[in-house]
Amino acid sequence: MSNSTAIVWFRRDLRLADNPALDRARKEHDHIVPVFIWDPQAEGEWAPGAASRWWLHHSLAELSDRLEKRGSRLIIAKGDTAEALSRICNATGARAVYWNRLYDPALVERDRDLKQSLRDDGIEVESCNGALLFEPWELLKEDDSPYLVFTPFWKQMQRRWRPPSSCPEPRKLQGPDRWPASVGLDSLSLLPTLDWADGFSKRWSPGELGARRRLEKYCANGADDYDRTRNLPDRDGTSRLSPHLHFGEISPVQVALALDEAGELPAGKGRLSLLREIAWREFSWHLLFHHPETPLEPLKAQFSNFPWRDRKDYRDGLKAWQQGRTGIPLVDAGMRELWATGWMHNRVRMVVASFLSKNLLIPWQEGAKWFWDTLVDADLGNNTQGWQWTAGCGADAAPYFRVFNPVLQGEKFDPQGEYVRRWCPELSERSPKELHHPIQSGEGFGDYPPAMVDLKGSRQRALEAYERIKRD
Numbered sequence: 001m002s003n004s005t006a007i008v009w010f011r012r013d014l015r016l017a018d019n020p021a022l023d024r025a026r027k028e029h030d031h032i033v034p035v036f037i038w039d040p041q042a043e044g045e046w047a048p049g050a051a052s053r054w055w056l057h058h059s060l061a062e063l064s065d066r067l068e069k070r071g072s073r074l075i076i077a078k079g080d081t082a083e084a085l086s087r088i089c090n091a092t093g094a095r096a097v098y099w100n101r102l103y104d105p106a107l108v109e110r111d112r113d114l115k116q117s118l119r120d121d122g123i124e125v126e127s128c129n130g131a132l133l134f135e136p137w138e139l140l141k142e143d144d145s146p147y148l149v150f151t152p153f154w155k156q157m158q159r160r161w162r163p164p165s166s167c168p169e170p171r172k173l174q175g176p177d178r179w180p181a182s183v184g185l186d187s188l189s190l191l192p193t194l195d196w197a198d199g200f201s202k203r204w205s206p207g208e209l210g211a212r213r214r215l216e217k218y219c220a221n222g223a224d225d226y227d228r229t230r231n232l233p234d235r236d237g238t239s240r241l242s243p244h245l246h247f248g249e250i251s252p253v254q255v256a257l258a259l260d261e262a263g264e265l266p267a268g269k270g271r272l273s274l275l276r277e278i279a280w281r282e283f284s285w286h287l288l289f290h291h292p293e294t295p296l297e298p299l300k301a302q303f304s305n306f307p308w309r310d311r312k313d314y315r316d317g318l319k320a321w322q323q324g325r326t327g328i329p330l331v332d333a334g335m336r337e338l339w340a341t342g343w344m345h346n347r348v349r350m351v352v353a354s355f356l357s358k359n360l361l362i363p364w365q366e367g368a369k370w371f372w373d374t375l376v377d378a379d380l381g382n383n384t385q386g387w388q389w390t391a392g393c394g395a396d397a398a399p400y401f402r403v404f405n406p407v408l409q410g411e412k413f414d415p416q417g418e419y420v421r422r423w424c425p426e427l428s429e430r431s432p433k434e435l436h437h438p439i440q441s442g443e444g445f446g447d448y449p450p451a452m453v454d455l456k457g458s459r460q461r462a463l464e465a466y467e468r469i470k471r472d
Contacts, residue, residue, distance in 0.1 A: 049373035062207030100130030105292030136289035163263025211244035410436030
């Protein structure tokens with residue numbers, strides 16, 4: 001379309017390489033207006049949490065810088081999305097808007113209405129898939145119903161696999177004849193007023209370049225051993241790509257191609273195991289798309305009547321769990337890692353989630369909300385599925401009677417106690433044999449607290465609660 005102008009609306013696709021919406025707009029239009037709109041109210045109860053906002057600020061700063069190096073700029077707006085897009089269209093003469101799809105329930109509905117509203121105003125709209133290898137409606141069972149179990153989902157994904165293609169990164173972007181007004185990034189107030197995130201910048205490099213470096217480094221030095229090291233929190237055995245994937249600084253297509261340059265299913269247990277984790281992410285979005293109630297409601301209806309403790313009874317226990325002061329070493333190490341770094345090892349995530357929902361009988365939704373606010377990779381699909389899986393009420397869930405024993409988990413996956421010692425230095429004098437065992441009242445380890453519950457007794461209490469809903 002000669003001499004035409006299009007808006008590319010960036011959301012959780014904060015990259016220039018392999019960005020289908022950007023690539024499509026460049027092919028059809030001469031002038032591109034990159035736009036980001038801060039409209040957290042559109043996301044309802046699941047507006048980005050504090051840790052995610054920290055990451056978003058730094059990722060937007062890098063995206064803006066990379067656009068400027070290509071002769072462009074990032075236009076930032078805040079407020080109602082429809083009003084912002086309409087204003088920018090009028091200011092630039094843009095007659096088309098492109099974006100990559102998101103699958104959060106609130107945004108699916110909002111985007112559907114927004115697309116129709118723009119088209120009613122004579123604006124061309126095109127949305128693309130920039131977040132998944134397979135969209136939620138592409139992998140279904142033979143009766144066209146969604147999957148509820150991961151293994152057959154993963155098997156069909158492998159059967160349907162075709163080498164994915166990646167869009168090139170533009171070297172130059174031509175802007176509009178007149179640029180619209182833009183607010184400053186700082187005006188979004190994404191960074192914390194109290195610098196509790198000081199430790200984040202020592203461990204993370206938000207942005208597309210940081211994502212690319214992490215992927216390249218991991219594929220060169222860790223991916224082949226992923227199946228052996230991914231469960232060991234005392235080692236740097238995981239890719240730590242999850243926040244980069246969440247913000248779209250790198251795409252699952254790019255990850256798949258890095259694991260196998262030909263785009264085939266990667267050879268070797270390690271690389272295939274890493275791709276399987278990408279498939280689990282896809283499965284989580286598949287579930288959320290088809291069951292949009294699940295961020296707050298259990299997928300298994302019987303769990304709606306589960307006898308959780310009353311909030312007034314568990315308020316102090318929830319706070320102790322959040323602060324890493326439960327007296328259970330592996331649980332406390334994980335919760336302290338989360339607060340200090342905005343991230344937690346996946347094996348430990350399962351342990352702390354099991355402890356909260358089963359040993360403490362605190363509703364899993366409380367844990368999901370805390371993770372949502374404190375994780376830099378807070379992803380509604382993964383977060384929802386992870387918590388429901390561990391609590392035993394979701395798709396393909398761990399059986400409710402499976403209560404992760406943090407002592408056994410620590411002895412198996414952190415045998416020398418290096419992970420616990422790192423995050424619970426009060427326990428550094430304990431021997432590896434003692435380290436993972438709960439602290440008993442009167443046992444002297446500085447100000448480290450005694451165990452808030454008996455693991456055996458609280459496990460039995462959880463099983464009895466489960467039996468009650470089975471009888472109902």
